[in-house]
Amino acid sequence: MKHQFKDGTLYFYFYGELDNLTVCNLKQICIDLIDQYQPKTVKLDFEEVSFVDSTGIGFVLARYKQLQKYHGELIICNLSKVNHRIFAMSGIFQLMKEERNGVKL
Amino acid sequence: MNKMTLECLAHLENEAFIRTSAIAFLMPLNLSMEDCMEIKTMLAEAVVNAMIHGYEGNHEGIVRVHVSYDENQIEIIVADEGCGIDDISQAMQPLFTSKQHLERSGMGMTIMQTFADDFHITSEKGKGTVVTLRKRIQHECVSE
Numbered sequence A: 001m002k003h004q005f006k007d008g009t010l011y012f013y014f015y016g017e018l019d020n021l022t023v024c025n026l027k028q029i030c031i032d033l034i035d036q037y038q039p040k041t042v043k044l045d046f047e048e049v050s051f052v053d054s055t056g057i058g059f060v061l062a063r064y065k066q067l068q069k070y071h072g073e074l075i076i077c078n079l080s081k082v083n084h085r086i087f088a089m090s091g092i093f094q095l096m097k098e099e100r101n102g103v104k105l
Numbered sequence B: 001m002n003k004m005t006l007e008c009l010a011h012l013e014n015e016a017f018i019r020t021s022a023i024a025f026l027m028p029l030n031l032s033m034e035d036c037m038e039i040k041t042m043l044a045e046a047v048v049n050a051m052i053h054g055y056e057g058n059h060e061g062i063v064r065v066h067v068s069y070d071e072n073q074i075e076i077i078v079a080d081e082g083c084g085i086d087d088i089s090q091a092m093q094p095l096f097t098s099k100q101h102l103e104r105s106g107m108g109m110t111i112m113q114t115f116a117d118d119f120h121i122t123s124e125k126g127k128g129t130v131v132t133l134r135k136r137i138q139h140e141c142v143s144e
Helices: A020-037 A054-068 A081-089 B013-025 B033-054 B088-092 B108-115
Strands: A002-006 A009-018 A041-052 A073-077 A097-100 B002-009 B062-069 B073-080 B118-124 B128-136
Touching: A002 A020, A009 A020, A020 A054, A020 B013, A020 B033, A041 A054, A041 A081, A041 B033, A054 A073, A054 A081, A054 B033, A081 B033, A081 B108, B002 B013, B013 B033, B013 B062, B033 B062, B033 B073, B033 B108, B033 B128, B088 B108, B108 B118, B108 B128
Parallel strands: A009 A041, A041 A073, A073 A097
Antiparallel strands: A002 A009, B002 B062, B062 B073, B073 B128, B118 B128
16 A cells, blocks of 8 residues: 655555455554544545455445544545445445546546 | 365455455356456455454354355355354344444445345354355357
8 A cells, every 4th residue: 555645635545455454454554644644635546456345345434434533535536347336335425425537426 | 066165264364365266266167357356255255254253353263165166156155153143134234233343344244145146144143154155157148
């Protein structure tokens, strides 16, 4: 995972298989970065993610809740078709926006 | 008909091994990328449930995974001898989770239900849980 803080937005770029073990290893780093920057917007980029499951949904929902403390907005970016389907099952897009290549869907 | 069984300790790092091994075993079926992704995801859900909920993170538990297929369907059975599920219909509800503090989404059962053509679960308190997932094989029409 890479991250970048630019103009009030904190970007997280995930790659590979975002399974249970990977999320467990990344979680605390993301929590700390959000608390450190208290950003207006957090963008989670899934472009390079080849696998995601319900653990990923739980992780995104928890970051959404964490960000509410700072009145920040969470945006999910560049989901593949199958990853989009998995996220959509949870109704998550009623809570947060989705973007593809910087364009809101 | 072909089949295989995997038996692993309930270490979370074994989940990736189980899902990739199952997909490797199913290689002769030339599944579509979409079917592979669906199988991997539903299997991951069942295995993570066994490890986190069944054994409640106890690494000494054993997770058994049976994968079999014939010309019509793939069957995946994931069994644990963990704590069992109190209330299956409650556990099946989308977004229901008993482990919110672990940032679980409560979507595992819904994902399995959506991706499997046939999904079924039996559980006995204190004895364990068996999840059965079946997927029909789509035969592509090959024109001569």
